[in-house]
Amino acid sequence: MMVLRDSGGVQWAGMALGLLAAAGFGVAGAAGQPGFLPLAALLGATLVWLVLPKVEGLARGALLALLIGAVAFAAHGLLRGPMGHASFWAAVIAVWLGAWMLVAIFADLPRSAGLLGRLQGLLAPLTFGATLLWLWEVTVRALEVPRVILPAPSAIWDRILRSTDVLWVDFVQTFVKGALSGYAIGVGAALVFALAVDRSDFLRRGLLPVGNFLAALPIIGTAPIMVMWFGFDWPSKAAVVVAMVFFPMLVNTVQGLAATEAMQRDLMRTYSASWGQALLKLRLPAAMPFIFNGLKISSTLALIGAIVAEFFGSPTRGMGFRISTEVGRLQLDMVWAEIAVAALAGSLFYGLIALVERGVTFWHPSQRGR
Amino acid sequence: MRNIIPVLAVTAALIALWYAAVVPMNAQWAQDQARRAGTDLTLPALIADTMSQQRPRLPAPHQVAQELWNSTVVEEMTGRRGFMNTGSLSNRSLVYHGWVTLSATLLGFAIGSGLGIALAVGIVHNRAMDASVMPWAIASQTIPILAIAPMIIVVLNAIGITGLIPKAIISTYLSFFPVVVGMVKGLRAPDAMQLDLMKTYSASGPQVFSKLRWPSAMPYLFASLKVAIAAALVGAIVAELPTGAVAGLGARLLSGSYYGQTVQIWSALFAAAILAASMVALIGVIQRATLRRMGMAA
Numbered sequence: 001m002m003v004l005r006d007s008g009g010v011q012w013a014g015m016a017l018g019l020l021a022a023a024g025f026g027v028a029g030a031a032g033q034p035g036f037l038p039l040a041a042l043l044g045a046t047l048v049w050l051v052l053p054k055v056e057g058l059a060r061g062a063l064l065a066l067l068i069g070a071v072a073f074a075a076h077g078l079l080r081g082p083m084g085h086a087s088f089w090a091a092v093i094a095v096w097l098g099a100w101m102l103v104a105i106f107a108d109l110p111r112s113a114g115l116l117g118r119l120q121g122l123l124a125p126l127t128f129g130a131t132l133l134w135l136w137e138v139t140v141r142a143l144e145v146p147r148v149i150l151p152a153p154s155a156i157w158d159r160i161l162r163s164t165d166v167l168w169v170d171f172v173q174t175f176v177k178g179a180l181s182g183y184a185i186g187v188g189a190a191l192v193f194a195l196a197v198d199r200s201d202f203l204r205r206g207l208l209p210v211g212n213f214l215a216a217l218p219i220i221g222t223a224p225i226m227v228m229w230f231g232f233d234w235p236s237k238a239a240v241v242v243a244m245v246f247f248p249m250l251v252n253t254v255q256g257l258a259a260t261e262a263m264q265r266d267l268m269r270t271y272s273a274s275w276g277q278a279l280l281k282l283r284l285p286a287a288m289p290f291i292f293n294g295l296k297i298s299s300t301l302a303l304i305g306a307i308v309a310e311f312f313g314s315p316t317r318g319m320g321f322r323i324s325t326e327v328g329r330l331q332l333d334m335v336w337a338e339i340a341v342a343a344l345a346g347s348l349f350y351g352l353i354a355l356v357e358r359g360v361t362f363w364h365p366s367q368r369g370r
Numbered sequence: 371m372r373n374i375i376p377v378l379a380v381t382a383a384l385i386a387l388w389y390a391a392v393v394p395m396n397a398q399w400a401q402d403q404a405r406r407a408g409t410d411l412t413l414p415a416l417i418a419d420t421m422s423q424q425r426p427r428l429p430a431p432h433q434v435a436q437e438l439w440n441s442t443v444v445e446e447m448t449g450r451r452g453f454m455n456t457g458s459l460s461n462r463s464l465v466y467h468g469w470v471t472l473s474a475t476l477l478g479f480a481i482g483s484g485l486g487i488a489l490a491v492g493i494v495h496n497r498a499m500d501a502s503v504m505p506w507a508i509a510s511q512t513i514p515i516l517a518i519a520p521m522i523i524v525v526l527n528a529i530g531i532t533g534l535i536p537k538a539i540i541s542t543y544l545s546f547f548p549v550v551v552g553m554v555k556g557l558r559a560p561d562a563m564q565l566d567l568m569k570t571y572s573a574s575g576p577q578v579f580s581k582l583r584w585p586s587a588m589p590y591l592f593a594s595l596k597v598a599i600a601a602a603l604v605g606a607i608v609a610e611l612p613t614g615a616v617a618g619l620g621a622r623l624l625s626g627s628y629y630g631q632t633v634q635i636w637s638a639l640f641a642a643a644i645l646a647a648s649m650v651a652l653i654g655v656i657q658r659a660t661l662r663r664m665g666m667a668a
Contacts, residue, residue, distance in 0.1 A: 100498070107501035121501075128502035149525055206376030210384070217646055218604045220516065221619075221639045224627030229427065304514040311520070311611060312627055327521045335521050343513040350508075 064105065071098040075134055079141070092138055099131040151333040156340060159333040166322070167341050174319040175345050177234040178306035182241025187298060189242070190249035191291075195279075197250075198257045208254060215247035223309040232313045240309040245298040252297075256290025257283050289364050292357040299353055303346050388431055395428040396420035429633045437637040438464065464641045470618040471606050472645060474534050478541020479602040483595060485542065486549025493550070494557040494583070495575075507550055515543045516608045523609055537618075541605035545598035552594025556587030585664060592657035599649045607642060619645075 074095045078088070106124040133153050139145070140152040147155070160167065197203045223240045230236035260283050268278040310320025319338050326334040393416070400419040404411045411419065421430045429437075441464045489507070492499045519540045526536040560582050568578045610620030619642050626635035 103502045104498035107498045124498070124501035125505035129506060132506075149529060202376050203380070204376075205373050206378075206380035209373060209377050210380050213647060217600075217643045218607050218639075220604055221607060221623055221635075221642055224623055224635055225632070225639075228627065228630075228632070300511055300514075304516045307514050308516050308608060312624075323518065324520055327524050332521070332525070335518070339513060339518050343509070346514065347509055 067098070067105075068102060071095060071102060074098070078138060088142065092135075092142075096131065096135065099127060099134075103127050103131075148330045148332055151336055155333050156336040160337045160340060163334065163337065167337060169317050170319045170322050170338065171341055171345065173234065173315070173317045174237070174306050174310065175303065175342075178237030178309070178318070179241055179302040181234070182238035182306065183245055183298060183302040185238065186242035186245030186302075187249050187295065190246050190294075191253055194250050194253035194257060197254055199275075204254060204258070208251065211247050211251045211254070215251055219244045219247070220305060220308055223305070224312045226309065227312040233315055237306045237309040237314075237318075241302045241305040244301045244305040248297045248301070249291075249294040252290045252294030253287060256287030256294075259290060260286045288357075288361045292353065292361060295353050296350060296357075299349050300346060303342060303349070307342065385431055388428075392426070392428050392430045393417055393420045396423055396426045399423065399427070425630050425632055427632065429636050433633055434636045434640055437633045438640055441637060442641075464619075464622070464637065467617060467619050467622050467638070468641050468645055471603070471610065471620065471642070474537035474606040474609070474618070475541055475599070475602045475645075475649075477534060478538035478605060479545050479599050481538065482542040482545030482602060483549045483598055486546040486594075486598070487553055487591075489546070489550050490553030490557060491579075493554050504554070507547060510543075511547050515540065516605070519605070519609045520611065537606050537609040540609040541602035544601040544605040548594045548597040548601065549591075552590045552597075553587055556590025557583045559583075559586045559590065588660065588664065589657075589666065592653060592660070596650050596653050599653060600646050603642065603646050603649070 074091065078091055078095065103124050106127060109120060109123075112120065137152050137154060140150055197207050220240070222243055226236045226239040226243070230239050264282055264286075265278070268282050273281065307320040307323070310318045311324055314321040319342055323335050323338050326332070326338075397416060397420055400416055400423070401411060420426070422433070426433070489503065493504055494500070522539065523536045526532070526539070564582060565578070568582055573581065607618070607620040607623070610618035611624050619638050622638035623635055626632070626638060
């Protein structure tokens, strides 16, 4: 079978052994616990999967569904039952191994074309992420980790649902006002500046090393200065974002504008294209992969800059403000709720840029052949 | 080498721009003082005043340079608590604070790059890890760890882990990602032809790794190490902010902003910049030496 050959027999044998051992402990330890049935199902499904590698078509799909169901059922059962004894941990390990098997299977599934294939590509990372969340939940509950050290994911989700209004106000203050405006200004300024620099070879040779150097500096350290200059409200946060975003963007754009080959530029000259025409029709399109690289790097920097700048002074709203005050009040579930919002906003922002990139630079090798 | 003159010109222009900005930024305060004293400021007097204020909105470059000199060499050589008088570094000197930050940075960088390389090896050799870990490594970087660094520090303090480790954890988190990305690219750099050659030699998996993949990943490794160490420094500085301004360059930034000591903020900022630049340069030197030994020097 394809799966067996691709992933390496060693990995499969190791996982099966671990699964057997863990499940065995689970059965022997406490036969009455609710994890027993699903674990038995998990074991059975795995054995069938490994012993009958020649299964194809519908039977294979049914087997996969059985495996998924068994893992999910066992995971659910473990959260309900008594926790903390040795057999419980063995069962947790078994579920984890089962989930890992699923990830391996998903990763090896032949991909269909189009949207379906793209969704299929999400299966493995989503399973992995869900497993991590589940492990977090189980560990926190079983070890009875105090709420002030690490809240469980379910508690964080609860808090998100209960305080959407506060989260929304903070999101607008930090992300929309601080980060987005700073991002737009910084990126725009860097683009304009790069076009100006591009006209002079002397400036380019001077600015690239200096810009590279400045891009590596801890620019986040200017946050206290910006707060001193622009006050507590969002303009100071936007200013920090501008300073953080500017140099990576500038360096990438200047590099991108230099990415055309002499042959291509000569062609433009034989067409007697003006500087503006050559820019619009050749050099800007050729620079797009670099520009989007800069945009993506800057998108994560922007949110970080806006949040950290709030530690140096802010009005009584904003994600950074909320995080630092709620840490002081030991309301860690609120802190994690803010983190979840920030991570979600950051990922969506990044994803949006990546999506636009795919549309604009469809011709680039890194976007093809997938 | 042909870039030296343009670089110097750009640097000089930046410094000139800075000087030019000092005057309007600080003029307000100088004029207020003069009005209160009932005197009129002539333009040269105004300019001279803006360059030498105690707490300027924007300190002049020479003020920052002087503060840097004073808080390193002068403090250690002649200061009451300096190295020459007590045999230990003064807690007022940037050498001491820089060392505190540097040690956390280096520890975090070492762990982070080790972890990054290990993850990259796993990702390259295991399809399941490639499909599942890589998207989450990317997603992990959209979590603004810098923003939650204070919480991690406070929580770790609460369970009794203090000092170097919490700061190093933040540095680790920031530095592992560039190494993972760079090394995955680097370990996949050998093309099919080279891999086929190894197969005709009937090389084992470890042999392919040590004789082909690992050597060809070296240029990528060093490029990402440079990014990683700069990120590690940023992590260490930010991790120092919530500890209450005790020690480290981040603490100097925070106490400077508490007491309005702008010159102190700027000198800490430049100390951090010098630290970052010299670490990146050091990696560059190691890179050149290594690649030359491997016969890959450019």
